[in-house]
Amino acid sequence: MTHDSASLYVRHQAVLPSWLGLFYERPLELTHGEGRHVWDAEGNRYLDFFGGILTTMTAHALPEVTRAVAEQAGRIIHTSTQYLSRPMVELAERIAALSGIPDARVFFTTSGTEANDAALLLATAYRGSNQVLAMRNSYHGRSFSAIGVTGNTSWSPTSLSPLQTLYVHGGVRGRGPFAELDDGAYTAACVADLEDMLQQTAGGVAALIAEPVQGVGGFTAPPDGLYAAFREVLTRHGILWISDEVQTGWGRTGDHFWGWQAHAGNGPPDLLTFAKGIGNGMSIGGVVARAEVMNALPANSISTFGGSPVTMAAGLANLTYLLEHDLPGNARRVGGLLIERLRAVSAGLDVVREVRGRGLMIGIELVRPGTGEPSPEAAALVLETARERGLLVGKGGLGGATLRIAPPMSLTVAEAEEGADLLADALRTAQQRWA
Ligand code: PLP
Numbered sequence: 541m542t543h544d545s546a547s548l549y550v551r552h553q554a555v556l557p558s559w560l561g562l563f564y565e566r567p568l569e570l571t572h573g574e575g576r577h578v579w580d581a582e583g584n585r586y587l588d589f590f591g592g593i594l595t596t597m598t599a600h601a602l603p604e605v606t607r608a609v610a611e612q613a614g615r616i617i618h619t620s621t622q623y624l625s626r627p628m629v630e631l632a633e634r635i636a637a638l639s640g641i642p643d644a645r646v647f648f649t650t651s652g653t654e655a656n657d658a659a660l661l662l663a664t665a666y667r668g669s670n671q672v673l674a675m676r677n678s679y680h681g682r683s684f685s686a687i688g689v690t691g692n693t694s695w696s697p698t699s700l701s702p703l704q705t706l707y708v709h710g711g712v713r714g715r716g717p718f719a720e721l722d723d724g725a726y727t728a729a730c731v732a733d734l735e736d737m738l739q740q741t742a743g744g745v746a747a748l749i750a751e752p753v754q755g756v757g758g759f760t761a762p763p764d765g766l767y768a769a770f771r772e773v774l775t776r777h778g779i780l781w782i783s784d785e786v787q788t789g790w791g792r793t794g795d796h797f798w799g800w801q802a803h804a805g806n807g808p809p810d811l812l813t814f815a816k817g818i819g820n821g822m823s824i825g826g827v828v829a830r831a832e833v834m835n836a837l838p839a840n841s842i843s844t845f846g847g848s849p850v851t852m853a854a855g856l857a858n859l860t861y862l863l864e865h866d867l868p869g870n871a872r873r874v875g876g877l878l879i880e881r882l883r884a885v886s887a888g889l890d891v892v893r894e895v896r897g898r899g900l901m902i903g904i905e906l907v908r909p910g911t912g913e914p915s916p917e918a919a920a921l922v923l924e925t926a927r928e929r930g931l932l933v934g935k936g937g938l939g940g941a942t943l944r945i946a947p948p949m950s951l952t953v954a955e956a957e958e959g960a961d962l963l964a965d966a967l968r969t970a971q972q973r974w975a
Contacts, residue, residue: 548567548569548581549566549567552567563923563934563935564923564924564927565924568580568927568932569581572600572601573588573596573600573601574599574600574601575599575600575601575948575950576588576599576600576947576948576950576951576952576955577600578600578932584930585930586927586930586931586932587930587931587932587947587955587958587959587962588600588932588947588948589931589932589933589934589945589946589947589959589963590932590933590934590944590945590946590947591817591946591947591948591949592821593816593934594755594787594792594816594817594901594946595816595817595819595820595821596817596820596821596948597790597792597816597817597818597820597858597862597867597948597949598817598820598858598861598862598865598867598948598949598950599820599948599950600948602820602857602858602861604857604858604860604861605820605822605854605857605858605861607857608853608854608856608857609822609850609853609854609857611853612627612849612850612852612853612854613850615849616849617848617849617850618845618848618849618850619848619849620842620844620848621648621842621843621844621846621847622842625847625849625852627849627852627853627855627856628648628847628849628852630852630856631646631648631852631855631856631859632646632648632847634856634859635814635818635826635828636828638797639798639808639812639828640798640800640801640808641808641809641810641811641812641828641829641830642808642830643830643831643832644828644829644830644831645828645829645830645831645834645835646826646827646828647826647827647829647834647843647846648824648825648826648843648846648847648852649815649825649826649827649843649846650823650824650825650843650845650846650848650851651681651815651823651825652680652681652784652786652813652814652815652816652825653680653681653682653683653686653825654681654683654825654843654846655786655813655814655815655825655826655827656680656681656683656685656686656689656749656782656784656786656813656827657681657683657685657686658813658827658841659747659749659782659784659811659813659827659829660672660685660686660689660703660747660749660782661685661837662811662827662829662833662834662836662837663746663747663780663782663810663811663833664703664746664747665836665837665838666746666780666832666833666836667744667745667746667747667778667779667780668744668746669743669744669745669746670702670703670704670746671703671704671705671706671741671743671744671745671746672689672703672704672705672706672745672746672747672748672749673705673706673707673708673734673737673745673747673748673749673779674689674690674691674705674706674707674708674748674749674750675691675707675708675710675711675712675749675750675751675754676691676707676708676709676711676712676716677691677692677711677712677715677754677757677758677760677938678690678691678692678711678749678750678751678754678757678784679691679692679695679751679754679755679756679757680749680751680784681786682695684701684702685701685702685703687701688700688701688702688703688705689701689703689705689749691707691711692756692757694939694940695756704743706737706741706745708730708733708734708737708748708770709729709730709733709734710726710727710730710734710762710766710770711750711751711754711757711760711762712754712757712758712760713726713760713761713762713763714760714894715938717729718730723763724763726762726763726766727762727763727765727766727769728769730762730766730769730770731769731770731773734770734773735773738773738777738779744777744778745777745779746779746780747779747780747781747782747810747811748770748774748779748780748781748782749782749784750767750770750781750782750783750784751783751784751785751786751787751788751799752767752783752785752788752793752798752799752800752802752803753787753788753793753799753897753898753901755786755787755788755901755936755944756936757936757937757938758903758905758936758937758938758941758942758944759896759897759901759902759903759936759937759942759944759946760896760903760937760942761802761896761897761898764802764803765802765803765805766803767781767783767800767803768803768804768805768806769805769806770803771803771805771806771807771809772806775806780810780811780833781809781810781811782809782810782811782812782813783798783799783800783809783811783812783813784813785798785799785800785812785813785814786813786814786815786816786825787816787901787946788901789812789814789816789817789818790814790817790818790859790862790868790949791862791867791868791869791871791899791949792817792868792871792899792900792901792946792949793871793898793899793901794868794871794872794875794876794898794899794900795872795898795899797868798812800812810829810830810833811827811828811829811833812827812828812829813825813826813827813828814826814827814828817858817949818855818858818859819851819854819855819858820854820855820858822850822851822854822855823845823851824851824852824854824855825846826846862949865950867949867950868899868949870949870950870951871899871900871949872899874900874951874952874953874956875897875898875899875900875901875902877953877956877957878900878902878945878951878956878959878960879895879897879902881956881957881960882895882902882904882945882960882963883895885960885961885963885964885967886904886964886967889967889968889971890907890909890910890971891906891907891908891909891915891918891967891970891971891974892904892905892906892907892967893905893906893907893912893914897945900945900946900947900949900951901945901946902944902945902946903936903937903942903943903944903945904942904943904945904963904967905937905941905942906918906919906922906941906942906943906970907941908974909971909974909975914937914938914939914941914942915941915974916939916940916941918941918970918973918974919935919940919941919942919943920935920940921966921969921970921973922943922963922966922967922969922970923935923943923966925965925966925969925970926962926963926966929962929965929966930962931959931962931963931966933945933963934946943963945959945963947959
């Protein structure tokens with residue numbers, strides 16, 4: 541450990557809360573980035589396979605975004621939502637049109653947590669009930685209500701919540717009582733379970749909140765169409781569907797612009813929440829809903845920093861770049877190659893249980909060889925080894941045993957191959973440790 545990172549660690553311990561999760565044994569202090577790479581304070585260069593935390597959607601230091609931020613900051617930095625700014629209205633128009641929700645309205649926040657908070661507030665106000673359905677193993681943010689609908693035990697430290705939450709089967713394909721069923725039977729079993737729950741539960745449920753692909757939960761997805769099948773049941777009961785697209789939005793999953801589109805059989809969700817990548821690291825979150833749901837609140841509501849012009853200008857420039865350079869298509873093509881390559885290098889390594897995902901949202905679940913039990917130790921070792929080799933990845937899933945790969949969506953084929961080779965090396969190190 542160098543003197544600098546040691547003193548940074550001491551300072552971090554002195555001022556930050558103990559529950560703040562840092563990935564690495566030695567803290568990593570980043571100084572700058574470019575494209576798909578970042579540099580640390582010691583001058584080391586890393587290929588960024590986690591894109592911040594899926595926040596660097598297009599590329600680090602993208603000139604188009606940097607320029608838009610500087611120009612807007614030179615004009616006016618803040619207007620608050622009591623005034624309009626052109627970038628806010630333009631970004632709202634573009635997101636409303638892209639959302640697929642008819643008669644859509646957009647409310648901007650500064651994070652994914654607040655976006656989900658707002659969506660839950662709107663849905664419960666609209667329905668006059670504080671009962672909510674959420675998925676097992678889900679993650680929706682760290683406010684009181686977002687924690688209240690988070691199923692993932694590592695991230696939901698309290699059972700107290702302003703909402704009454706009922707957890708539904710279906711979000712995690714490989715676990716639970718229906719895990720062994722084929723896709724069709726799995727979906728039918730989850731739908732039957734949902735129907736049964738609704739019949740046997742007192743009170744009217746306001747909404748279901750669900751991530752189309754669970755992010756923090758380890759990049760695990762249900763069979764396509766599951767939420768469309770749920771939707772039919774929900775509509776019969778008057779229950780709203782909130783699709784949490786904080787990780788899955790903007791084409792990251794390759795095949796679709798939104799995660800809900802893999803479940804589109806019975807129409808779009810009633811509410812959609814977004815954040816992470818749209819600002820390329822600037823703080824933008826938001827909720828999209830039909831006007832009648834968006835206007836359900838009987839009182840004034842404002843977000844002082846939500847929709848701030850500098851962030852909106854960044855979002856507009858970033859979205860324009862994403863679409864003009866067809867980065868969703870790139871996520872599909874390069875993500876497809878990357879997952880194949882990762883599957884190939886993992887074949888024969890029994891420390892790897894599964895390589896899964898879609899587009900540039902790829903999970904590698906690690907287990908203790910011979911037991912099949914999730915291995916957070918193996919994941920931590922791979923993370924550290926990859927860092928030494930110059931590659932940053934994320935982790936999550938049950939007990940933190942899944943490596944999460946979500947690079948900026950401009951990833952090139954050469955970078956995908958380089959990252960896969962570095963990761964292969966780190967996976968072999970973990971395999972040798974436990975063989
Ligand atoms: N929803 C999902 C699916 C997320 O993955 C996250 C963050 O990881 C959030 C909500 C919360 O977003 P934020 O950290 O911006 O508050």
